[in-house]
Amino acid sequence: MLEYDSANRPPPVIDEFIQLIRYRDLIVLLVENILKNRYKRSVLGIFWMLLNPLLQTIVLTIAFGTMFKSSLPNYAVYILSGLLAWNFITQTAQYAMSTMAYGGGLLNRIYIPRATYIVAATGNGLINLVISISSLVIIIIFLGHPITWTWLFLPVSIGILTIFVLGFALLLSTAAVFFTDTVDIYQVFIQALFFLTPIMYPPSIFPAELHQLLLLNPFITLIDIFREPIYANQIPDAALIIKATLFSLITLLTGWIVFTKRADQLAYRL
Amino acid sequence: MDETVIKLDNVTVRFRIPHEKIPTFREYAIRWIKRRGVTFSHFNALDDVSFSIKKGQTVGIIGSNGAGKSTLLKVISRVIRPTEGRVFLKGRIAPLLELGAGFDYEMTGRENIFLNGAVLGFSKKNMADQIEQIVDFSGIKEFIDAPVRTYSSGMVARLGFAIATHIQPEVLIIDEILSVGDAEFQQKSTARILNYHKNGSTILIVSHNAPSIKQLCDHAIWLEHGSIKMQGDANEVVDHYSAYLHS
Numbered sequence: 360m361l362e363y364d365s366a367n368r369p370p371p372v373i374d375e376f377i378q379l380i381r382y383r384d385l386i387v388l389l390v391e392n393i394l395k396n397r398y399k400r401s402v403l404g405i406f407w408m409l410l411n412p413l414l415q416t417i418v419l420t421i422a423f424g425t426m427f428k429s430s431l432p433n434y435a436v437y438i439l440s441g442l443l444a445w446n447f448i449t450q451t452a453q454y455a456m457s458t459m460a461y462g463g464g465l466l467n468r469i470y471i472p473r474a475t476y477i478v479a480a481t482g483n484g485l486i487n488l489v490i491s492i493s494s495l496v497i498i499i500i501f502l503g504h505p506i507t508w509t510w511l512f513l514p515v516s517i518g519i520l521t522i523f524v525l526g527f528a529l530l531l532s533t534a535a536v537f538f539t540d541t542v543d544i545y546q547v548f549i550q551a552l553f554f555l556t557p558i559m560y561p562p563s564i565f566p567a568e569l570h571q572l573l574l575l576n577p578f579i580t581l582i583d584i585f586r587e588p589i590y591a592n593q594i595p596d597a598a599l600i601i602k603a604t605l606f607s608l609i610t611l612l613t614g615w616i617v618f619t620k621r622a623d624q625l626a627y628r629l
Numbered sequence: 630m631d632e633t634v635i636k637l638d639n640v641t642v643r644f645r646i647p648h649e650k651i652p653t654f655r656e657y658a659i660r661w662i663k664r665r666g667v668t669f670s671h672f673n674a675l676d677d678v679s680f681s682i683k684k685g686q687t688v689g690i691i692g693s694n695g696a697g698k699s700t701l702l703k704v705i706s707r708v709i710r711p712t713e714g715r716v717f718l719k720g721r722i723a724p725l726l727e728l729g730a731g732f733d734y735e736m737t738g739r740e741n742i743f744l745n746g747a748v749l750g751f752s753k754k755n756m757a758d759q760i761e762q763i764v765d766f767s768g769i770k771e772f773i774d775a776p777v778r779t780y781s782s783g784m785v786a787r788l789g790f791a792i793a794t795h796i797q798p799e800v801l802i803i804d805e806i807l808s809v810g811d812a813e814f815q816q817k818s819t820a821r822i823l824n825y826h827k828n829g830s831t832i833l834i835v836s837h838n839a840p841s842i843k844q845l846c847d848h849a850i851w852l853e854h855g856s857i858k859m860q861g862d863a864n865e866v867v868d869h870y871s872a873y874l875h876s
Contacts, residue, residue: 363707366715385747392744396735468730470707471748540653626709627644 371619378472385471389479394486408487409494412439412446416498423559430561433504437590439495441558443488444585448524448578449549451484455528456542460535466626473622477532481525488517495589509588512595516585519600523581523607529614533621556582577606633719634800634831635705636681640714642674642700642855674700676855677714682848684799687822687832689842689863691870692852698835701852702802705833720799720831723749725790734778738769738788741777745792759795767791768814783811790818800831819845839867 368374379386398405416439424434431437455477466473492513499506535541556578557564565573573579580603584595595603647669675697682688692698703709704716706724731748732741742763746756764773767787769780777785793801803822822845825832836842842849842863849866851859859866 361719361721363718364715365710365717382747382750384751384753385744388744388747388753392733392736392740396733399735465731465748467703467708469724469748471750534654538654538657540655544654623710626703 371622375472375474375619382472386479390482393483408490412491412494433502435498436504440586440589441582443491444582445558447484447488451480451524452528452531455480456531456535459532473625477528485521505592507592509592509594512588519603519607522611526611526614529618533618536625632684633681634684636717638679638715640675640678640711643712644672644674645669646672673855678857684831685829686848687826687846689846689849690835696852697855698852722800723793723798724802725793732777735776737776738773742792751796763791763795787814794821802833804835839871843867
């Protein structure tokens with residue numbers, strides 16, 4: 360028989376995890392529903408998920424492709440692989456934040472694990488990423504860019520990215536519940552960061568003395584471990600992998616601790 | 630039968646009310662720069678509340694607006710944790726959510742049965758076993774595969790009630806929900822609650838409707854300003870409460 364004693368429960372950091380596992384069916388259902396809802400009422404349905412990145416790439420390639428013709432052959436592959444990783448991170452965080460800040464209505468009516476929506480948002484982002492990779496494959500085949508065994512490294516990259524995204528989303532969602540302007544600040548910040556991260560351009564356009572500074576931007580490592588196996592057909596070097604992994608793990612750990620510590624207050628604030 | 634399923638010991642729920650609302654980073658930063666702290670006052674939505682409910686009891690909770698009824702339900706359904714005191718629960722608690730909460734209006738009725746079940750902590754398999762009975766009881770079989778946004782509010786209430794009562798939680802919490810739906814459905818749901826009671830389930834009902842508390846409950850708790858003013862036999866408590874209201 361299920362028992363609950365408010366005076367005697369595991370610490371929130373552990374309790375939240377146990378509860379999420381208990382409510383796993385809810386998380387799966389929520390992910391399914393987000394997917395179904397988004398494409399249910401449109402004629403092209405799931406094809407939008409393929410078309411969106413394709414169209415985006417075509418536009419950006421037409422706009423900037425000639426600029427980097429010599430340094431970045433097959434520019435479309437370069438930009439789309441970078442964009443997919445970028446979109447996975449930023450869109451998931453944004454989605455998690457808005458469901459917590461505006462759609463968390465259920466959380467103050469009934470008990471469900473507080474992180475349910477955030478985990479579901481991450482799951483949804485992950486599915487979007489995997490589906491969008493198919494459009495990347497279409498472009499790669501069309502341009503005759505090589506696909507090599509380095510693709511086998513991608514699951515590792517995606518795993519590291521997912522760890523980061525979950526932590527990032529937890530941190531931002533906590534902030535979003537306590538400060539309603541978090542979403543606005545985030546959008547400005549992310550916009551700026553997009554131009555400071557080599558996604559549309561090669562890192563070489565920065566002068567050498569700025570390179571060290573550039574490496575402080577942790578998003579670069581995350582984009583690189585995803586892009587290198589696809590675009591450069593090489594496994595990222597060990598230093599990069601370690602850096603990305605550590606950064607992601609620290610983010611998740613911080614996010615998890617901050618979120619679970621505040622979780623009890625969420626229902627008061629929502 | 631003498632088993633305690635809900636027990637509250639000296640439960641206090643304190644809300645912090647900031648004197649100025651500071652919900653944004655910007656305002657917070659400005660304040661921080663000016664080195665002006667935020668001042669709060671405190672408000673006890675529940676103040677030193679203790680009671681216990683035994684298995685099989687049907688308990689009504691009454692009190693005027695702002696007496697702390699909803700806060701009490703939130704503490705029992707684990708939505709908020711008490712600031713002080715202890716809440717002990719045994720078994721699965723299913724709050725019957727207010728109209729349509731927990732439903733995804735774009736999804737069909739059938740999909741929502743699974744969703745609602747999952748929200749209440751039941752597995753997919755568990756729900757699949759019961760779905761036909763739930764659909765039958767809701768009485769909206771022909772619309773069950775249409776999106777919930779096309780439902781009338783009565784239909785949404787029927788579906789919600791059918792789900793919450795079919796999964797057989799050890800404790801069912803009902804908050805003013807019985808006022809929706811047509812006469813036939815109200816009769817049906819009242820019969821169902823009484824039947825539930827016979828099966829030994831515990832029920833908590835919050836209502837302004839004194840006669841229905843008398844009809845359904847054997848025990849009642851009267852809340853006023855966050856504390857218990859009176860508890861005991863339902864008829865007695867409701868009579869005192871009515872007398873208090875009209876004095």
